[in-house]
Amino acid sequence: MTAPTRDVLLTCPLDCPDACRLRITLERGEDGRERAVKLTGDADHPYTRGFACAKTVHYPERQNHPERPLSPLRRVNAKSDPEPQWERVSWDEALDDIAARLRALIAERGARSILPYHYAGTMGLMEGSHVHALWRALGAAELEETICASAGTEAWTLGYGSRLGVDPLDVPRARLIVLWGINSLSTHSHLTPQITAARKAGARVVCVDPYRGRTAAFADTHLKIRAGTDTALALGVMHELFAHGWTDEAYLAEATLGAGELRAEAELWPPERVAEVTGLAADEVREFARAIGTTRPAYFRVGYGMTRHENGGTALRAVTLLPALTGDWRHRGGGCNLSTSGAFKLSRTRLGAAHRTRPDAPRVNMNELADALKPEAGFGALFVYNCNPAVVAPDSERVRAGMRRGDLLVVVLEQVMTESAQLADYVLPATTFMEHPDLYTSYGHHWLGYNPPALEAPGEARPNSWVFQELARRLGVEEPSVYWSVDELTAELLDTDHPFLDGITPERLRAEGSVRLNLPDEFLPYAHGAETPSGQVQLAPAPRYVPVQAALNAEYPLRLLTPPAHHFLNSTYGVLERLNRAEGGEPQLLLHPDDARQAGVEDGALARVQSEVGEIVRRVRVSDVGQPGLAVLEGTWWGLSAPDGRSVNALTAQTLTDLGGGSTFHNTRVRLVPLELGEAG
Ligand SMILES: Nc1nc2c(c(=O)[nH]1)N[C@H]1C(S)=C(S)[C@@H](COP(=O)(O)OP(=O)(O)OC[C@H]3O[C@@H](n4cnc5c(=O)[nH]c(N)nc54)[C@H](O)[C@@H]3O)O[C@H]1N2
Ligand SMILES: Nc1nc2c(c(=O)[nH]1)N[C@H]1C(S)=C(S)[C@@H](COP(=O)(O)OP(=O)(O)OC[C@H]3O[C@@H](n4cnc5c(=O)[nH]c(N)nc54)[C@H](O)[C@@H]3O)O[C@H]1N2
Ligand code: SF4
Ligand SMILES: [Mo]
Numbered sequence: 001m002t003a004p005t006r007d008v009l010l011t012c013p014l015d016c017p018d019a020c021r022l023r024i025t026l027e028r029g030e031d032g033r034e035r036a037v038k039l040t041g042d043a044d045h046p047y048t049r050g051f052a053c054a055k056t057v058h059y060p061e062r063q064n065h066p067e068r069p070l071s072p073l074r075r076v077n078a079k080s081d082p083e084p085q086w087e088r089v090s091w092d093e094a095l096d097d098i099a100a101r102l103r104a105l106i107a108e109r110g111a112r113s114i115l116p117y118h119y120a121g122t123m124g125l126m127e128g129s130h131v132h133a134l135w136r137a138l139g140a141a142e143l144e145e146t147i148c149a150s151a152g153t154e155a156w157t158l159g160y161g162s163r164l165g166v167d168p169l170d171v172p173r174a175r176l177i178v179l180w181g182i183n184s185l186s187t188h189s190h191l192t193p194q195i196t197a198a199r200k201a202g203a204r205v206v207c208v209d210p211y212r213g214r215t216a217a218f219a220d221t222h223l224k225i226r227a228g229t230d231t232a233l234a235l236g237v238m239h240e241l242f243a244h245g246w247t248d249e250a251y252l253a254e255a256t257l258g259a260g261e262l263r264a265e266a267e268l269w270p271p272e273r274v275a276e277v278t279g280l281a282a283d284e285v286r287e288f289a290r291a292i293g294t295t296r297p298a299y300f301r302v303g304y305g306m307t308r309h310e311n312g313g314t315a316l317r318a319v320t321l322l323p324a325l326t327g328d329w330r331h332r333g334g335g336c337n338l339s340t341s342g343a344f345k346l347s348r349t350r351l352g353a354a355h356r357t358r359p360d361a362p363r364v365n366m367n368e369l370a371d372a373l374k375p376e377a378g379f380g381a382l383f384v385y386n387c388n389p390a391v392v393a394p395d396s397e398r399v400r401a402g403m404r405r406g407d408l409l410v411v412v413l414e415q416v417m418t419e420s421a422q423l424a425d426y427v428l429p430a431t432t433f434m435e436h437p438d439l440y441t442s443y444g445h446h447w448l449g450y451n452p453p454a455l456e457a458p459g460e461a462r463p464n465s466w467v468f469q470e471l472a473r474r475l476g477v478e479e480p481s482v483y484w485s486v487d488e489l490t491a492e493l494l495d496t497d498h499p500f501l502d503g504i505t506p507e508r509l510r511a512e513g514s515v516r517l518n519l520p521d522e523f524l525p526y527a528h529g530a531e532t533p534s535g536q537v538q539l540a541p542a543p544r545y546v547p548v549q550a551a552l553n554a555e556y557p558l559r560l561l562t563p564p565a566h567h568f569l570n571s572t573y574g575v576l577e578r579l580n581r582a583e584g585g586e587p588q589l590l591l592h593p594d595d596a597r598q599a600g601v602e603d604g605a606l607a608r609v610q611s612e613v614g615e616i617v618r619r620v621r622v623s624d625v626g627q628p629g630l631a632v633l634e635g636t637w638w639g640l641s642a643p644d645g646r647s648v649n650a651l652t653a654q655t656l657t658d659l660g661g662g663s664t665f666h667n668t669r670v671r672l673v674p675l676e677l678g679e680a681g
Pocket of ligand 2: 118119120122147385386392393413414431432433464569570571572
């Protein structure tokens with residue numbers, strides 16, 4: 001007899017632009033409980049088009065993982081002991097004790113000595129965003145969520161205001177597609193069918209990336225740019241656009257401010273100078289500019305990759321101004337996309353109790369967690385959820401040392417025993433997106449999603465919101481928004497007159513599950529101006545190319561990129577053996593043959609990779625994917641998969657970007673030292 005099954009449709013909660021509509025098969029076991037057994041994409045969703053990515057198809061395995069924490073755990077040995085030992089405790093015991101310790105801390109040093117640490121493990125508006133309300137109501141430290149998108153966001157905002165972009169379903173109309181600093185085949189895989197449709201209709205695809213990853217290999221042309229030099233390339237393209245009269249003067253006059261200043265800066269960048277800085281050939285620059293200047297519509301898809309350098313905000317701003325010069329914003333399918341999130345004009349004033357943010361609360365840039373965990377910074381409690389800082393935050397060895405402090409209360413609310421959870425005093429078991437209701441926006445398309453709870457929570461797993469409300473009660477928090485249900489939050493968020501949300505009621509959202517924003521059929525967000533204070537696309541001040549301070553030198557001759565891996569979603573799937581194997585079983589360093597010779601390491605050998613911040617050991621793969629001087633380590637693997645048990649972020653620094661206080665994960669300079677024979681690492 002086959003077990004009874006049913007299918008449910010849910011939005012993927014992960015930090016990925018695609019926010020897919022998933023079809024999940026649930027099967028009732030002999031114990032009477034339903035479990036997810038299969039996951040694919042909803043064939044009826046116009047953007048998801050029936051497929052899930054190579055990683056999330058395995059989500060059920062992650063959810064049903066035998067080592068998933070299903071009850072609160074209290075650490076019984078010291079955090080300095082590398083082998084954690086746990087005892088199971090009840091929710092009441094855990095929450096009573098945590099609340100008592102927080103109360104004592106608040107009495108002694110104020111709520112400002114509590115540091116919440118979170119990012120986008122779930123993109124849910126309730127479980128990801130609104131749950132911060134507790135900390136604001138208490139007056140805890142305010143975490144600046146800068147690890148990913150803040151440099152790009154600020155750069156975009158300077159030029160255009162809020163982040164609107166080309167409708168992804170219009171991409172097949174483009175005749176030139178430029179994928180600039182984005183590995184979209186891995187990180188935004190549902191754009192691929194749109195690009196392929198454009199290509200079938202004659203479009204050319206150009207990828208600008210320092211190394212030949214999946215997307216560069218897929219493109220018709222790969223511009224193998226030297227990392228951190230995109231501003232120079234963008235200015236060089238502008239030079240050619242102005243010189244050949246390829247700019248759209250009518251658009252510049254009507255919709256932009258500052259074209260004269262930008263032109264003066266671009267005149268300093270003839271292709272020969274660009275070639276020197278970027279390592280590309282002058283003719284490659286000319287040819288690229290000609291394609292951009294003479295092909296309409298041209299669609300630019302930019303990613304956050306190019307922003308993860310000291311000068312990354314400016315780089316992104318320079319690139320995103322190109323479609324304003326060509327007037328592409330007036331052509332359906334033309335323009336640019338960094339993120340579509342600005343189109344979700346929800347009423348956010350009380351989301352996460354933003355209205356209760358205290359101007360005097362200490363602010364912590366999340367890229368500077370290593371510093372914030374030094375004893376002298378004064379924090380007595382760290383509360384981690386939706387995030388795995390021991391692996392993903394820069395300077396991760398110092399982060400781990402801080403978490404091990406005996407005088408710091410560390411609570412980790414998690415679905416998995418991550419390396420951060422291993423460093424906790426308390427691990428609290430969290431539910432997954434199939435087990436709690438939530439609402440989802442997207443940063444790659446225009447559908448708003450609602451998920452009902454599809455499965456009963458296993459064991460004692462609880463939603464973040466439940467945990468925070470239980471703590472709030474124990475701490476005497478009165479702020480009403482802390483206690484909202486998903487229905488109350490939905491009503492609040494949809495309580496707006498913005499035309500993009502016209503006709504989208506909570507009832508309709510719950511009934512349909514996935515609802516397209518009420519955008520005009522022909523969505524040309526910047527055809528006549530922008531959402532800046534002037535109402536115009538802001539071209540001034542002109543972006544200027546500034547070389548990174550961490551310049552390569554004899555001591556540190558290699559630039560290290562650490563971009564996402566195809567089979568991972570940040571560190572979310574690190575627990576799955578199957579996906580670790582699909583990525584090659586261990587993280588491997590891609591290195592140019594010239595550099596391998598120079599360093600005296602051979603293909604397949606282990607080597608020490610040293611930066612100014614730390615050291616790791618990795619196996620080397622010799623390959624000409626990039627220019628000489630470039631090294632690549634794909635994926636934020638769990639340390640335990642590496643030969644030395646260390647995370648790649650043992651090498652990266654807290655250095656911030658020029659705009660937005662962002663992370664600089666691709667900015668690291670390193671050197672290689674061969675590992676002596678017989679040396680274990
Ligand atoms: N499979 C998979 N998908 C993911 C993720 C994942 O971990 N795995 N993570 C998700 C998240 S949180 C995010 S933020 C996105 C990130 O995805 P993307 O926006 O694609 O950003 P990155 O992958 O960091 O970088 C993209 C590309 O930029 C290149 N790059 C690095 N430095 C430079 C530079 O100076 N100039 C140029 N032109 N290119 C440069 C890198 O080599 C890389 O190929 O992906 C999301 N999707
Ligand atoms: N070297 C290097 N480092 C990087 C990057 C890089 O390119 N290179 N990328 C950076 C980027 S772009 C980002 S966005 C960050 C991402 O860093 P993180 O935001 O830490 O993302 P994940 O590693 O996916 O970890 C998210 C965790 O949240 C948990 N989680 C998911 N849903 C829930 C829930 O409902 N409740 C609770 N309590 N937990 C939940 C998951 O189990 C998972 O362990 O990493 C950054 N770090
Ligand atoms: S991770 Fe991204 S591509 Fe994969 S299923 Fe989720 S939303 Fe879709
Ligand atoms: Mo990210």
